[in-house]
Amino acid sequence: MISTRHTRALLRGLLLGAAVGVSACDVPEVGELETLYAEPAERREVRLLGPGETLGGVLEESLDRGQQQAVLLAFEEQASPRRLKVDSEIVLRFVGENTLRGVDVVLNPDETVRVTKGPYAWASSVVRTPTRIDTLMVAGSIEQSLWASLMENADLVDMPYADKGILVDELDKVFQWQLDFSRQIQPGDEFRVVFERQVRPDGTMRGGHVVAAEFVNVGKAYRALWFDPNGDGEGSYYDEEGNSVRRSFLLKPLTFRRISSRFSNGRMHPVLNRIRAHRGVDYAADSGTPIMATADGVVQHRGALGGLGNAVVIAHANGFTTRYGHMSRFSAGVRVGSRVSQGDVIGYVGMTGLATGPHLHYEMIRNGTHVDPLAVDLPNGDPVPSEAMDRWTAELTPRIALLEQIAAPGEVRTAQPEPQLPPGDDRMADGAGDPPDDPPLK
Numbered sequence: 001m002i003s004t005r006h007t008r009a010l011l012r013g014l015l016l017g018a019a020v021g022v023s024a025c026d027v028p029e030v031g032e033l034e035t036l037y038a039e040p041a042e043r044r045e046v047r048l049l050g051p052g053e054t055l056g057g058v059l060e061e062s063l064d065r066g067q068q069q070a071v072l073l074a075f076e077e078q079a080s081p082r083r084l085k086v087d088s089e090i091v092l093r094f095v096g097e098n099t100l101r102g103v104d105v106v107l108n109p110d111e112t113v114r115v116t117k118g119p120y121a122w123a124s125s126v127v128r129t130p131t132r133i134d135t136l137m138v139a140g141s142i143e144q145s146l147w148a149s150l151m152e153n154a155d156l157v158d159m160p161y162a163d164k165g166i167l168v169d170e171l172d173k174v175f176q177w178q179l180d181f182s183r184q185i186q187p188g189d190e191f192r193v194v195f196e197r198q199v200r201p202d203g204t205m206r207g208g209h210v211v212a213a214e215f216v217n218v219g220k221a222y223r224a225l226w227f228d229p230n231g232d233g234e235g236s237y238y239d240e241e242g243n244s245v246r247r248s249f250l251l252k253p254l255t256f257r258r259i260s261s262r263f264s265n266g267r268m269h270p271v272l273n274r275i276r277a278h279r280g281v282d283y284a285a286d287s288g289t290p291i292m293a294t295a296d297g298v299v300q301h302r303g304a305l306g307g308l309g310n311a312v313v314i315a316h317a318n319g320f321t322t323r324y325g326h327m328s329r330f331s332a333g334v335r336v337g338s339r340v341s342q343g344d345v346i347g348y349v350g351m352t353g354l355a356t357g358p359h360l361h362y363e364m365i366r367n368g369t370h371v372d373p374l375a376v377d378l379p380n381g382d383p384v385p386s387e388a389m390d391r392w393t394a395e396l397t398p399r400i401a402l403l404e405q406i407a408a409p410g411e412v413r414t415a416q417p418e419p420q421l422p423p424g425d426d427r428m429a430d431g432a433g434d435p436p437d438d439p440p441l442k
């Protein structure tokens with residue numbers, strides 16, 4: 001390394017040489033050093049926990065029994081080694097001649113337990129996977145389904161498959177009060193969405209939410225814009241006028257499920273084999289699919305209910321009651337008298353009672369009379385609070401601008417043609433046709 005004193009002396013010599021006329025060729029050349037390759041500070045070995053293997057067994061190859069116990073005790077301060085799953089990633093960190101100095105155990109994509117050897121003992125800590133925030137802006141049109149349109153979207157080619165599924169679910173949640181994506185969307189419908197997400201170093205997503213979205217269904221445009229009136233992270237979605245897109249009830253108690261039987265005053269019962277009124281809607285779904293409460297309310301019944309098998313009945317405001325039948329099991333905490341909120345999971349799809357296959361039977365009753373859940377008109381939720389209106393107005397413009405800068409699906413942008421001059425007009429030849437200077441700012 002050349003010291004600052006030597007550097008200054010060299011500069012003074014060069015300046016003096018220039019002053020007395022010494023040419024550049026008289027300045028001695030500095031030699032080149034050979035490239036040096038430094039050994040890494042540590043060597044790492046990555047292991048995947050196999051069936052029947054334990055963390056202690058993996059450590060046996062590198063530590064004596066006493067040191068193994070010390071590492072396990074330090075690890076247990078953060079997590080249980082007995083709960084590690086098959087294929088859990090374990091990184092062994094060595095220094096010198098195969099001296100183990102640390103162990104990293106990946107618990108999940110966001111947390112790693114790091115055990116490191118200190119001067120007196122082994123110590124542990126939890127290392128959280130860092131993320132960066134980015135914003136996706138994507139558009140598409142429906143050919144078969146929303147799922148297929150997003151899974152095959154060219155703008156999302158680098159997005160992991162599971163994360164695309166999360167995006168589909170988030171978009172479904174945004175419009176779940178206006179549109180039933182399992183039955184209402186049509187080929188040719190279009191969507192545009194701005195999605196903010198937390199991205200891990202490996203490209204997977206920790207979480208995210210829709211900032212702004214537009215869905216055009218059979219020519220009618222629906223827009224939803226995120227806004228957090230209370231600044232507590234529990235925001236909601238509103239249209240451009242500040243009206244809530246929420247309704248007092250969800251359109252359906254399941255996500256993305258096929259309707260297998262509609263509300264009817266007379267249909268052939270598949271088990272009883274006779275004509276009988278069907279006072280609800282059946283949703284075909286796999287056993288174990290989560291069932292959501294469609295509105296806030298109080299549980300009136302939880303248990304067997306005739307042909308509905310295992311069922312939950314919830315009382316809501318304004319004289320509404322909902323029933324959910326054929327459940328395989330109930331959610332913990334759902335009992336008679338307990339309060340539930342819209343979207344809470346209350347149980348899981350099954351085929352108890354009079355059912356030929358796993359599905360959910362869903363009923364809606366208003367003031368003692370059954371109504372068709374697919375046809376009833378329900379009121380909207382609360383609009384943007386008046387005390388938050390100024391902040392809403394300030395955030396509205398940039399969110400709409402983000403949405404509108406996304407090219408609509410199939411939109412073709414073409415260059416404007418050059419102006420055509422009459423024959424013999426040569427104004428462009430000497431620059432006379434150039435656009436005038438901008439007027440001065442006032």
